[in-house]
Amino acid sequence: MDAIEVEGLKRRYAQGFEAVRGVSFSVREGEIFALLGTNGAGKTSTVELLEGLARPSGGRVRVLGFDPHTDRAAVRPRTGVMLQEGGFPSELTVTETVRMWAGCTSDARPVPEVLAQVGLSGRRADVRVKQLSGGERRRLDLAMALVGRPEVLFLDEPTTGMDPEGRRETWELVRELRASGTTVLLTTHYLEEAEALADRLAIMRSGRIISTGTREQVVAERPSSIRFALPDGVKPDHLPASLPPATLERGRVEIRTPRLQSALTDLLLWARESDIELQGLHARTATLEEVFMEIAQLPEDDEGHEGHEDDKDGSAPERLEVERV
Incomplete structure (x- = not known):
């Protein structure tokens, strides 16, 4: 009830x-x-x-x-x-x-x-x-x-x-x-x-x-991420076609996917068959903080909604305030 x-x-x-x-x-x-x-x-x-x-x-x-x-x-x-x-x-x-x-x-x-x-x-x-x-x-x-x-x-x-x-x-x-x-x-x-x-x-x-x-x-509504570094001479475009597009930042590859287990399995099988070591491999689902920040940064809709809920006339700008303990 x-x-x-x-x-x-x-x-x-x-x-x-x-x-x-x-x-x-x-x-x-x-x-x-x-x-x-x-x-x-x-x-x-x-x-x-x-x-x-x-x-x-x-x-x-x-x-x-x-x-x-x-x-x-x-x-x-x-x-x-x-x-x-x-x-x-x-x-x-x-x-x-x-x-x-x-x-x-x-x-x-x-x-x-x-x-x-x-x-x-x-x-x-x-x-x-x-x-x-x-x-x-x-x-x-x-x-x-x-x-x-x-x-x-x-x-x-x-x-x-x-x-x-x-x-x-x-x-x-x-x-x-x-x-x-x-x-x-x-x-x-x-x-x-x-x-x-x-x-x-x-x-x-x-x-x-x-x-x-x-x-x-x-x-679960947001994509999971897989991060790792490839050996010298191996580029992100060498990764299997079954994986989502990868991004490269500061030498580390990131793959964002809604199908973490499937994507990780494909990646590991490819690495084994190619005799490649994925350095610093890290896979995880999205965090609540990431979901919160993504929603917080959404653009205002076309009806226009601005103001602080404590300012009843809606005159004050919204402030972003997220805290972790």
Whole structure:
């Protein structure tokens, strides 16, 4: 059963700027689904519609079977939301902040339990919000999203500002939530994070989903590569005709092919029959980063879609931001 259903979703801002342009996807119960894309791709605009923070300009959204905007009273108690920034009162302590939020939440979990889960128990529980590091603030944001025992959890850039240890602890927590049956939809700029967590993912560009599926399905849409160096006197045009055209750069040959096993078999058989050693032979499928960058560099379509999703009038240029950990 699907916990989230999205069909033909659209979101239009002032001056006709369309940040989300007919997006469709679904998220199964107990699944981690990652929404990827450059700044301005439409990720946050999409997630805000799923959270019920705005009414779609077109299309249909269902979360746990309800419209998250019109049926907000039915959806909100069953969902948790971790925004990019929490904006909590700076003079309150961590414990006071979570206790305040728990007081506004139905069936709230015990505050010490939540703080222990996100690594803010002990001494850090009595620290004022203004004294927290960036990574600790993100842990507090996550704690607030978990207070209400959510069935569906929205995580918008959940590990920004965290050190590597904190990031991996958060990953493990997200996996534990999935194991307990929680459905998770996350946006992230960290491609390694998507690879480590997501059961399925979607890559957005200019308000549309360009590619979706498991990591393996997404990268399978792009060609694999075979790289090697040929001995002196042997040129790329000596390679068997069954192989795709090869390129030569800095003395190394590269062959890109959608049929890696077949092409590699032909190459190795030719090398053996020709008594040729392929120096530095390296074969691999495409990486998620390569797929992401290829999609990020696609030209704008003829309808024109420019602007940053955080700039509602669409006046700011898109920025490319890809990070690896």
